[in-house]
Amino acid sequence: MAISWIVQVAREPATRECIVLSCKVAAIAMPILAVSGVSLGYLLGRGRGRWLSLLDFLVTLPLVFPPIATGFLLLLALGRRSVLGIWLKQTLGVEMIFSFWGVVLAACIAGLPLIVKQVQAAVRRETLRLVETALVLGKSPLTIIFRVILPSLKTSIAIGLSLAFARSLGEVGVTLMLGGNIAGRTNTISLEVYNAVFTGEYDRAFVLVALLGFVSLVLILLTRHLARH
Secondary structure (H helix, E strand, O other): OHHHHHHHHHOOHHHHHHHHHHHHHHHHHHHHHHHHHHHHHHHHHHOOOHHHHHHHHHHHHHHHOOHHHHHHHHHHHHOOOOHHHHHHHHHHOOOOOOOHHHHHHHHHHHHHHHHHHHHHHHHHHHHHHHHHHHHHOOOOHHHHHHHHHHHHHHHHHHHHHHHHHHHHHOOOHHHHHHHOOOOOOOOOHHHHHHHHHHOOOHHHHHHHHHHHHHHHHHHHHHHHHHHHO
16 A cells, blocks of 8 residues: 555656656766766875865865855856856856756765765875886876776775765755756755645655655665775
């Protein structure tokens, strides 16, 4: 009885649309996070200096700065009347505010610090020593990247991506500011929980919360398994 009720609620258009949208956002955001997170994590892990400290501060800021405030600043920076917003529209034909790409950006901003910090710590702990050894042995840069750096970071990358995925899936503040919570276009699972509660549709809210809880549990078990091995 309970399973049939869950399936019935999950088949509702509003429920299905927000799940599909969140999957599309994740499909685009995760590769971006993998490339940018590993690159920034390696750069910050091996370097020192004033500019790298500033970059580290900017990357870490979304972890401690209120998401709604971060979203507001991005709204000002990427709005239709801002210099950057006008450039993106005229050059690339992309509007970030109240669009799908704004939701993708919100997911990337929310998840980026988690993968960067994982990779950064691993680089400082052991990867630099392996790179130095490979350089002494005369290995080429490409060999060092694909045979030394990436294999040594694979566990940290997997854990960081898992945490980033969970964080981006639960993001609300930045997504609300950039996406606007437009039904069928920018309302992710987390925003749809709010919408369902606001309209009194507690059954749909419960199903979506249960889905988020299940995904979170799987990711926690995955990260624990990776950390042990």
